[in-house]
Amino acid sequence: MIDIKNVNKFYGQGESSFHVLHDINLSIAEGEFVSIMGQSGSGKSTLINIIGFLDDEFEGKYFYYKHPIHEYTRAQFSKLRNQNVGFVFQNFKLINTLSVGDNVGLPLLYAGEKRQAIKSRVREVLAAVGLSNAGEKKPKNLSGGQQQRVSIARAIVTNPKFLIADEPTGALDSQTSREIMTLFKELNQKNKTTIIMVTHDEKVALQSERIVHILDGRILSDEKVGV
Structure with missing residues (x-):
């Protein structure tokens, strides 16, 4: 599904450039639940x-379902993102002036779906x-x-191909963290949703299938959990 080859990333230009990622090689299969662990700034x-x-x-190659994403334009990247990826953030990033239902339905509204179809899908998710009972x-x-x-x-309202969860339990207490991780595992196992989760918490990472450790922009290890 995802195949990244010799990817390098620099910030800045010339002598002031900072080499953030060094020759990253990473493959993620459809249906996997992968954790990416690392210190702040890794x-x-x-x-x-x-x-x-x-x-x-970035420099290097990125194949998504064997398509050469590294050759795409910025507009193509945007379309690809909107149609394929769901994002979950540590601080939720909800719009407090909107109802829960309207927050959930926003991606479908942006995609031009009809309101009745949006309401039905929102109830479902x-x-x-x-x-x-929280929609209103x-x-x-x-x-x-x-x-x-x-x-x-x-x-998940748009049925994305994969989810990216950036420290999804970082702002939660331990009991609530366990509940959220149970939900992620259900999405992965029952719906076969591919999940890529960033976390600094090893207890959280151990609930995924595979852990990728990154330090100073380099992959240190890539191991199956429990193996």
């Missing part, structure tokens, strides 16, 4: 920005994340765990 966020089609300025509520009236469930519902 390059993991830069890597997922490239994987998630947010950053098209809210039920899938255990929030059937405002995000500020929900707990942190419930808000993260809303952000997951928003991420």
Whole structure:
């Protein structure tokens, strides 16, 4: 599904440029649940920005379903991102002036879907994340765990090919973190959703199938969990 070959990333230009990623080689199969671990500044966020089609300025090759993404234009990257990736963030990034249902339905609205179809799909995904009765509520009236469930519902509402979760449990207590990880595992195992998760918490990472450790922009190890 995802095949990255000898990817390098620089910030800045000339003598002031900073080499962030060094010869990254990474393959992720459809249906995998992969954790990317690393310290702050290790390059993991830069890597997922490239994987998630947010950053098209890199050296090297990126094949997505064998298509040479590294040759795409910025407009093609944007289209690819909108049609293929769902994002879940640490701080939820919900719009507090909108209802939960409207937050979840936004990606479909941007895609030009009809309102009735949007309402039906929103009900479906809210039920899938255990929030059937929350559609009319405002995000500020929900707990942190419930808000993260809303952000997951928003991420999966378009049936993306893969999810990128950036520290999805970072702002949550341990019990709520366990609940969110259970939800991710259900999405992965039942729906076969490919999940790429960035975390600094080893306990969280160990609940995925595979852990990629990154340090100073280099992959240190890439191992199956429990092997």
